[in-house]
Amino acid sequence: MIAALRSGVAGGRLSGLLLVALPVALLIWLVLWPVLQAIVGTVYFPGTGFSTASYAYFFTDAYSLRNLWLTLWVTALTSVLRVAVAMPIALYLRFRSGPVAALVQALALFPMFVPSVLVAYAFIRVLGPNGIVDTILVALHLPKLASPYLTPAGPIIGLVWDGLPLTLLLLLSGLGRVSIASVDAARDLGAGSFTLFTRIILPRIQSSIIVTLAFNVLGLFSAFTLPFLLGPASPEMMGPYMQRTFSDNADPLNATTQAVITFAFCAAFGLIYVRAIAKGRKAPA
Amino acid sequence: MTDLATLPPSGALQAQQKRVRRRAPVDWTGFAFLIGLAVVILLPLVVTAVWAFAEVWRFPAILPQRVGLGYWQETLSRQDVWQALWLSLRITTTVTVISAVICFPAAYAFARLDFPGRNMLFLAFLSVQAFPKFGLIIATATIFLTLNLIGTFWGVVLIQLVGTLLYMIWIPVSAFQGVDRRLEEAARDVGAGPMRVFWSITLPQALPTLAAAILITFVNTFYETDAAWLIGLPNVRTMPMVMIAFINNALEVQYGAVLFVFLWVPSFLLMLAARRVMGADAFAKGLGG
Amino acid sequence: MAQVRLSGIAKAFGKVTALDAMDLVIEDGELVCLLGPSGSGKSTLLRLIGGFETPSEGTIAIDGVDVTRLPPERRPTAMVFQSHALWSHMTVHGNIAFGLKLRRLPRAEIRERVERVLDLVGLSGYGARLPSQLSGGQQQRVALARSLVIEPKILLLDEPFASLDQHLRERLRDEVRDIQQRLGITAVFVTHGQDEALAISDRIVVLADGRMQQVGRPGEIYAEPKTAFVAGFIGAMNMLDGTLADGEIAAGGLKLPAEGSGPARLAIRPEDIALSEPEEGRMVTVRRMIDFGSHVVVDSTLADGTHLRVQTDKAVRVEAGERVGIRVERWTVFAEGEEPRRYRSDTVRSFRDVRYA
Amino acid sequence: MAQVRLSGIAKAFGKVTALDAMDLVIEDGELVCLLGPSGSGKSTLLRLIGGFETPSEGTIAIDGVDVTRLPPERRPTAMVFQSHALWSHMTVHGNIAFGLKLRRLPRAEIRERVERVLDLVGLSGYGARLPSQLSGGQQQRVALARSLVIEPKILLLDEPFASLDQHLRERLRDEVRDIQQRLGITAVFVTHGQDEALAISDRIVVLADGRMQQVGRPGEIYAEPKTAFVAGFIGAMNMLDGTLADGEIAAGGLKLPAEGSGPARLAIRPEDIALSEPEEGRMVTVRRMIDFGSHVVVDSTLADGTHLRVQTDKAVRVEAGERVGIRVERWTVFAEGEEPRRYRSDTVRSFRDVRYA
């Protein structure tokens, strides 16, 4: 029971804790505790004591670093691309309405309902070697496309497709805080669309963009399916790399180390997210 | 007193002017986006749909060389596909309902109450997404083994429930924060206790955004496989598990295509339901932007 | 600096006709108020002039040039929004300078003009603040400065002070009027406060349901409303349903001389009713006396229970339940399909009236 | 039906003291307005009475019972919020019936009471609509009905009509007053419209910076403000800085009899200045004449440029630039640390004044 709604009332503290108890317990039991175990497991070895050797190995192993670097790179590029693709759509949806806009919105949100395996699968059918795009090009007597399948571009395209809806929604929510009146005011003073975007809209949704990027990063960093199915064998993204280290190399220690490092990066971005939200909440709409 | 001032003559002057009705400007930008998205989003889906009916389709034919319903029959007559679909729906519904029941009040507490460790606990939910799943596998498996949850319906529900925590806490929190406090105060004012206020006022008011959270949870849970593999096998086989089995290592792409098209139906229904219950902003508001 | 001519303007949003068949000329240097109930199309009209909407019919000309199809950024107008719409990520200076920067003026000039306009709106020294560090009234003044600094020919104001408190609102409206006069620009001001409209406008346009009801000087509109709607909308008014017959109108137990026959509405301003010795005229019963300090309003009932508001001198004191006499000095009769007819009783006018009338 | 007694109430939010040392008794059946500038603590006071905040100091008693620690649902109060705070997911009927359902009344009775209160606020037949299908004024009336239906002993209204247009606001405020009188409940009304406060309250509490400035009947507060702040805040007022010396106050070129010495503020209501023959009194220059229909305000300047507002009869006409004489009939002098002193010139009073004064 909620004993009191008001903050500062003695009952509020207890009831607050009670209300969050179940999910928090679940979290601690099945996530935080295992995470802690995993982290401890990489630095403390019964019998031999503390050692950070696995981390030292990771950060000196050129191959691992290269994978990490690729992951960062793909993550960054994909996030930026998602924002770049979603931004015009979001702008359009924010400032227009009508049946066309409704359709655009429905289409742009559809990938949310397509699981990533199917994305990979459809992708190979379309952009893969001799896929439908090639077929059409050949039918038109044009040269075939250099297929992005199995190249670094493959997972990026797939991930952009897959992540479009969430990015769009996040940006839309940011744009919701840009009042139409403030845009009208700028147009009134003579601002063209470009100035409008860079000088009025962009500064207002800065925090939303950071939020969007950080949320994207969280999901992308340990992405597995799309990089594995569409990407090149090497360098690998952290997702497939961890899996391979764990299963095929039968090397749980290093796999867990990789996981902890991934976690550290995600946590850092999580913090950025939190900060951006805090900042966005403070700023008046 | 003065007489009535005569109106400016402009009215009389323009009275004879013809009424020329302008057409509303055409939304060209919209059409451009529509076409762009149709190609990017729909083409892969349509191609897959065609594959579902193709029995032989080899490059460089634009259309399949042989079409038929053979794969449909083969896929849909398989007992395990239907079982898996049914099971998946059951698991997903269960997870979503439980998640809503335990998370919404918690989200409310995060949004409105002040208690020790509030911010820290709130942040901790990020770790659900931030730590790679397989890192947790052994620990989770150990925990579940001792509880005899391996291979059981409830085991899968439990593990997937954990996966829903982030969205089901974070999105509702901002939904609740978005509910005007005065609505709650007005209810207390006419005599409603806190619990009643939550159920009668806050919850329905936040509904569009909560619906967004539920939808995301439902979709994500439905398509979740990692946790389902770990805990579900050998007895619990969900739809995406069957699907991946078909797609991943099968030679015939058609099985996957058929299932893909088959799953469009629920996706479209969800999509429609989603549009009815909430606007895009409701979704988005939930994500804290 | 500019004349605005609207010819046959209509605007429909889907099935809703927000404005219909508007013909209006706003003269150079004039301040025109748009007045009307909510949803009557005031904002729509303003946005049409500003270029934020395109009319479904008709044309808009500024100084004789057809601007109907020009986007806002290419019209010599500047709009002050109800929500002030300041850009919260820019300082006051940045907000005001924005329009000038777009015009690529030299820095020094921008600085100078911003200073000048800040001075004009009484905010010198506030340039470095962020909008969030200003009070509501100051924010509105910044919005005004932002519009003024680009020296628009036409200033459009959409209920700029609606959210402010009465004191502030009065002060700001006087400021706007002063500035507009000083710069000699044309201004269109939307409001739903009648006092505001009466206080600052050269002419008032009364809108209802997307149509113009009356256009005229404030006093004129107040004193000589052309329709019963305008009569009821502008200022306090007793509106009584009555019947015309035998050179009299009978309404709510009140009989006053009037021509014509058939049903009609009797309109009497509260201040056009004088209290008198009971025996002297018609009787009313006092329900309540409201002391506004500067004047007193007596809420009373006629014989048949109809309410009648009487406004009198601040020194008057009456008790609820007391019966007092009234003398109606001026009244207007609105009969369906006819011009309103105005009447006055021949009362003696005091010294001052004679001197200043 | 209830008396509210606030004793030594103070409320601080962190470092901000929103209210300080409030002692106030609101009598049974009284309608009290809280008036004050933005941020003066009006809403805070109301929310303390309603139980939405707990005072940092002091106690609140209703009918002698200490309710300081009771939550809102257990106090006999009902609040009407500025934003009406209707529950958009319920129909009008649902909104109003909610409080009754909580009291587990039988269905038939709920239906009947909702009907009755809908009738009271003039919305019979609107029960099945959603709030979004009503106009702003109708929504406010539903909010009022929702509060009234539970038959509170004390009705709290926090700027309930601030967002509505003038006409609607006036109508609703009269309705609220009527209903309150009819049901005989105690009401506390927050507003920042002085006219509103003057029009409906039995007593007005003027707040500034979290402190009570003055409590009194409307006319009293208007006519006899106790501080310069109240004088300037309630109603239009000319406030001039001046100096007392030799039995006179000299301010802005104006000299009027007054006692004392040293700096002081001279307060004159616009309607306490009469225009007169130029030779007869002091001279002012007309800047602008504002015709409000029912009266005329002349904005003028004194010899040294100080503005002076003069309110006169509606029939008066003057031109900008004209020089006219004025006669000040009443004035008040506020000197630091002293009680205000009020003066009046001995002018002849007209027949009506004598009769009704």
Added chain:
Amino acid sequence: ATKLDLYTSSDANISDFFSNVVKPAFEAANPGVELNVVIARPAAALDAVVQRALAALASKSDPQLDVIEQYEPMLPAGGIEAGLWTDFQKAGLANYGAVNKLAIQTAYGLPYRGSQVLIAYDSTKLPKDKAPKTFADLVAWIKANPGQFIYNRPDKGGSGGNFINRVVHEVSGRDPQKFKVDNFNQATADEVLAKAWAVLNDIAPSLYEKGAYTSGNSASLQLLAQGAVTMIPAWSDQVLQAIAKGVLPETTGLVQLTDLALCGGFSQAVVPTNAAHRAEALKFADFMLSEEMQTAVIEKLGGFPGVDWSTLPQALHDKYADVIPSSIPTFPSGEWTKAVQDGWYRNVAPNISRT
């Protein structure tokens, strides 16, 4: 009925074989036992299940796992030491004696079927008589036809892995016997593998997309089916079935290298010691070695028997004489495979020249 949980992460033809052929036969032979064929794809899912079994061993609980049709018994790390897998030599299977000795790599895995990697190619683009017959021919062909050959990642499905193993054999004197489960030696490995990487890196630029590698057997077959490449290494059973199903056109050609065949492999079934139905699981293992099942492996699956040909009827032997290779070269699992796989990722895969 006792439910025996049999896991497989192999390609669809294998799981279909178990569902459609083995299951009815086994259940007929063992009334009261139900064979539950559990598909755990991708392989990572099976890894999760095995981890689970190891954890179950520690906590003495039911792993919900009785048999895995094919799993690397060397995995998971520490599994054998912990006693996770049943030692078949000591399990007392009646048919264990018949098992092809060459196929046995460790006592913890039961090689019940074999298969070999072939070269599959599109005979419309490459006439049958021009198909490469030796490793040198193959390399020459790859280089002469850039972009037309692809093999999959060594750890994903095996056809690519065995192509790589063949390279290792090539650079070490074409002697499969040099590599045994228990003779791993880092120094030799470094030396031999370095040479193998050189060969693979040499052909990499001539591969599809100048060095792309598919993520599985099926993905390679699909590229061949799409006509995107001309030649791939492929499992014999899988490619035959693909042709039969029409996934690959009739014109698909198959060829085996004659100087040394590409490696084959034997699927190793494993049974955890803590399986709830270990007795039935062992019965099943024995059943898989029976003549009936071994014949089915050959006839229905197109694979090789796990038992010595000599223990099978002569008629069968005669019938399949053409496809029975004289010997199937194999490559040992465990350390050697790990070295090859991880080494490949580190040394070959990254050298993709994108210009």
